[in-house]
Amino acid sequence: MFAAYAARIDRENPLNGLELGERPAPGERPGWTTVTVRAASLNHHDLWSLRGVGLAEDKLPMILGCDAAGVDADGNEVVLHSVIGQSGHGVGPAEPRSILTERYQGTFAEQVSVPTWNILPKPKELSFAEAACLPTAWLTAYRMLFTNAGVRPGDSVLVQGAGGGVATAAIVLGRAAGLRMYATSRDETKRARAVELGAEAAFEPGARLPRRVDAVIETVGAATWSHSVKSLRPGGTLVISGATSGDRPSHAELTRVFFLELRIVGSTMGSKDELEDLLSFCAATGVRPVIDEVLPLDRAREGFERMAGGGLFGKVVLVPS
Numbered sequence: 001m002f003a004a005y006a007a008r009i010d011r012e013n014p015l016n017g018l019e020l021g022e023r024p025a026p027g028e029r030p031g032w033t034t035v036t037v038r039a040a041s042l043n044h045h046d047l048w049s050l051r052g053v054g055l056a057e058d059k060l061p062m063i064l065g066c067d068a069a070g071v072d073a074d075g076n077e078v079v080l081h082s083v084i085g086q087s088g089h090g091v092g093p094a095e096p097r098s099i100l101t102e103r104y105q106g107t108f109a110e111q112v113s114v115p116t117w118n119i120l121p122k123p124k125e126l127s128f129a130e131a132a133c134l135p136t137a138w139l140t141a142y143r144m145l146f147t148n149a150g151v152r153p154g155d156s157v158l159v160q161g162a163g164g165g166v167a168t169a170a171i172v173l174g175r176a177a178g179l180r181m182y183a184t185s186r187d188e189t190k191r192a193r194a195v196e197l198g199a200e201a202a203f204e205p206g207a208r209l210p211r212r213v214d215a216v217i218e219t220v221g222a223a224t225w226s227h228s229v230k231s232l233r234p235g236g237t238l239v240i241s242g243a244t245s246g247d248r249p250s251h252a253e254l255t256r257v258f259f260l261e262l263r264i265v266g267s268t269m270g271s272k273d274e275l276e277d278l279l280s281f282c283a284a285t286g287v288r289p290v291i292d293e294v295l296p297l298d299r300a301r302e303g304f305e306r307m308a309g310g311g312l313f314g315k316v317v318l319v320p321s
Helices: 044-050 128-132 134-148 165-176 188-196 225-230 254-259 272-285 297-309
Strands: 002-006 018-022 032-041 067-071 077-080 111-115 119-121 156-159 180-184 201-203 213-218 232-240 263-266 291-296 315-319
Touching: 002 297, 018 297, 032 128, 044 297, 067 128, 067 134, 077 128, 077 134, 119 272, 128 134, 128 291, 128 315, 134 165, 134 213, 134 232, 134 272, 156 165, 165 180, 165 213, 165 272, 180 188, 188 201, 213 225, 225 232, 225 254, 291 297, 297 315
Parallel strands: 156 180, 156 213, 180 201, 213 232, 232 263, 291 315
Antiparallel strands: 002 018, 032 067, 032 111, 032 315, 067 077, 077 119
């Protein structure tokens, strides 16, 4: 079957390790289900995999891709939860949690096999492309906002780095839930787009906000860390799920953290139950993932190049032929 896969690790030039071509179809395995992929979406996790982060060389070649929606052998339309091992379903009970493609072949292919427990029904209201955007970036944003930030309707939230998958999802989800959303971006076009999607206002990085916020959604890391901490009200919460600009800020703002009794919460992905709630939320409210571009699988390299260049606003979706 045709697939996009990591053939080698290149930490400096990750796209050098990306290959497109034929790979073996999934075999039968007790407790696992093979899904025919109708749509899969890119995440920065796929670029990190090509750099060898979370993906060991002895696992190569590895089909990339965490997220997918498709059809099972019985014709059911399904969405995949890409966290494997945390429950013991379909794998050994002592196996630690991992994300699809760290140990098991991914979704950038005509078929993918996952533990049957990891399969959820796709709501009829969502297209395959829309549903395929949810299991990583949108699930991460959902957990950051509604589980870890502890915000309620009417609260204010700053989202750093508008345009990224998680940041975009947070703006849309927060607006739909009655939160007052603010955003930052270095790009004027992305700031305008963030406002179109529901942000009350969008600012250049580091700008003073109209008010201190109840929570900050942080995925940028070192470049925005100080601003994130300074933007919080006393007792506010900073939720971090990534550090695309690096993980060593020049100013940790420790004095401000303890003096204002701020909360800093790490957040990674989300649970199967949270994904089920996210699917229901989108179906009930009309919220839909923001899709930057849909590409055929044989043009996957173009999607990777756009994501690596930082020019995206929303998700790139790959569709097998």
